[in-house]
Amino acid sequence: MSVVLRDHSNEYGEWRFRLMRVGVSVLMAAAGVFSIGSAKAASVGETFAKFSAGSTASVDHGVWDKLLKTYVIPGPDGVNRVAYAKFKSTGHAELKKYVAGLEAVDVASLDRPEQFAFWANLYNAKTIDVVLDKYPVKSIKDISLGGGLFALVTGGPWKGKSTKVKGQDLSLDDIEHGILRPGFKDARVHYAVNCASFGCPNLATEAFTGAKLEAQLDAGAKAYVNNPRGIRFSGAKATISSIYSWFQVDFGGSEKGVIDHMRKYASPELKAKLDAITGFDGHDYDWSLNDTKG
Numbered sequence: 540m541s542v543v544l545r546d547h548s549n550e551y552g553e554w555r556f557r558l559m560r561v562g563v564s565v566l567m568a569a570a571g572v573f574s575i576g577s578a579k580a581a582s583v584g585e586t587f588a589k590f591s592a593g594s595t596a597s598v599d600h601g602v603w604d605k606l607l608k609t610y611v612i613p614g615p616d617g618v619n620r621v622a623y624a625k626f627k628s629t630g631h632a633e634l635k636k637y638v639a640g641l642e643a644v645d646v647a648s649l650d651r652p653e654q655f656a657f658w659a660n661l662y663n664a665k666t667i668d669v670v671l672d673k674y675p676v677k678s679i680k681d682i683s684l685g686g687g688l689f690a691l692v693t694g695g696p697w698k699g700k701s702t703k704v705k706g707q708d709l710s711l712d713d714i715e716h717g718i719l720r721p722g723f724k725d726a727r728v729h730y731a732v733n734c735a736s737f738g739c740p741n742l743a744t745e746a747f748t749g750a751k752l753e754a755q756l757d758a759g760a761k762a763y764v765n766n767p768r769g770i771r772f773s774g775a776k777a778t779i780s781s782i783y784s785w786f787q788v789d790f791g792g793s794e795k796g797v798i799d800h801m802r803k804y805a806s807p808e809l810k811a812k813l814d815a816i817t818g819f820d821g822h823d824y825d826w827s828l829n830d831t832k833g
Contacts, residue, residue, distance in 0.1 A: 582717075583709065583718060584717045584721050587646055587654075587704070587722070588722065589647040590646075590647060590650060590651050590654055591647065591648050591649060592650055592651075593650065594648060594653070596648045596649055597653055597748070597749060597750075598641070598649070598653065598656070598657050598660075600656070600746035600747070601746075602634075602637040603664055603746040604745050604746035606630050606633065607742070607745055608745065609626075610622045610623075610630060611742055611743070611744045613741075616766075617741075617762065618768070619742050619744065619829070620830060621667070621735070621830060622830075622831045623670065623674050623675070623828070623830050623831070623832075624674070624675070624831075626667070626671060627671045631668070631671045634664060634667060634668055635668060637664060638661070638668055641660070641664070642702060642703055642704055643705070644704065644705075646704060646705070649749075650749065652749035652750075652752045652753075655719070655723055655725075655731075655747070655749070655752055656746075656747035656748050658714055658718055658719050659719070659732060659747045660746050660747050661702065661704070662711060662714045662719075662732045662733075663732060663733050663742060665702050665711065666679070666696075666733060666735050667735065667742075669682060669684065669696045669701060669711075670682065670828070676828060677827060678736065678826045678827055679696065679734060679735045679736060679826070679828060680693075680694035680695045680826050682695065683696065684698075684699025684701055685698075685699040685700075697711045697715075698710050698711075715728070715732050719731075719732065725756070726786075726790050726800060727756040727757070727759065727760050728789070730756060730759035730760045730763055731747065731755075731756060731759060735828060736824075736825060736826045736827065737768070737825040737827050737828075738782075738823075738825035739782075739829070740759055740763040740768075740769075740782075741763065742829070743755065760803075760804045763780075764801050764805055765804070765806050765809055768825070769783075770801065770813075772812055775815075776820040776821075777819050777820055778820060778822060778823060779797065779819045779821075779822045780824060781822045781823060782824070783797045783822065794817070794819055795818075797819075798813050798816065798817075
C-alpha cells in the first residue's frame with residue numbers, strides 16, 4: 540500500500556497520496572480547533588467560577604417551568620418527547636423572552652445549587668430555541684451554528700456562540716464542558732442537560748431550582764439508568780448509552796466505575812444484572828429528534 544501511495548509515476552497513486560495528505564491536514568486542523576476550544580472553555584469556567592455561599596438570591600424559572608409542563612410529553616416507554624410543532628407556533632416567542640431574561644442574570648450572586656439550576660435551565664432552553672429556529676429537522680446534528688472546522692466535522696450546534704450571559708458570548712459546549720462539568724464535578728450533569736435526541740436523558744417536565752436540585756438530579760439519573768437507553772441486556776451481553784463511553788471519566792474513569800455509578804440508581808432487578816457483569820459489550824446512541832411526531 541505504501542509503495543502505491545508514493546509512486547508518483549502512477550496518476551491514481553499520486554491522487555490517493557495527495558488525498559491522504561489533505562485528510563491528515565484536516566484532522567490536524569480539527570484537533571487544533573478542538574484544543575483552542577478547550578482552552579476557551581476553561582477560561583469561560585474561570586469567568587463564572589464565583590458564587591455567593593449562603594445567598595438567598597434565586598432566579599424565577601416560572602416561564603420555563605410552564606413551557607416544559609405544556610410541551611414536554613412523557614411516554615409510556617419512559618421517554619419524554621417534545622411537541623416541537625405546537626411549541627414553535629404557540630410558545631417559541633415566550634421561550635425567547637425567557638432566555639433573554641437569563642442573559643442578564645448576575646450569576647455570581649447565586650449560591651451553587653442556584654447556579655447549577657441556572658446553567659442547566661439555560662442550556663436546555665437554548666437547545667430547544669435552536670431546534671425551534673430550524674424546525675422541522677430530523678436531528679439536532681443537522682443544525683449548524685458555525686464553530687469552526689471541528690463543528691463542521693461533527694455536526695450540531697454545540698460549538699457556535701448562541702447565547703450570552705453578562706456580555707460573555709457562550710456556546711452550548713461552553714456551558715456543559717466549560718462550566719457545568721468542570722465546575723460542579725457531578726456526573727449527574729449528564730442527566731440534567733438535554734441534547735434534543737432520543738438517546739439523551741429526558742428533558743424534564745419541570746424547571747430545575749436550587750431548592751429541589753438534589754431530588755431532581757437523582758430522579759433524572761434513575762429514569763435514565765433504568766431505561767433501555769441507559770443500559771439494555773441481550774442474554775449476558777450489556778449495551779450501554781454512548782454517554783457512559785464518551786464521558787467515562789465523569790463516571791469513575793473505567794467500566795467498573797460506570798457499573799458502580801449505575802448501581803446507585805438501579806432498581807433491584809437491574810442491580811442484580813449489574814452485579815453479574817464486569818464490563819460492557821458495546822455502546823450506542825440515537826440522535827433522532829425527540830419529537831412527538833417521531
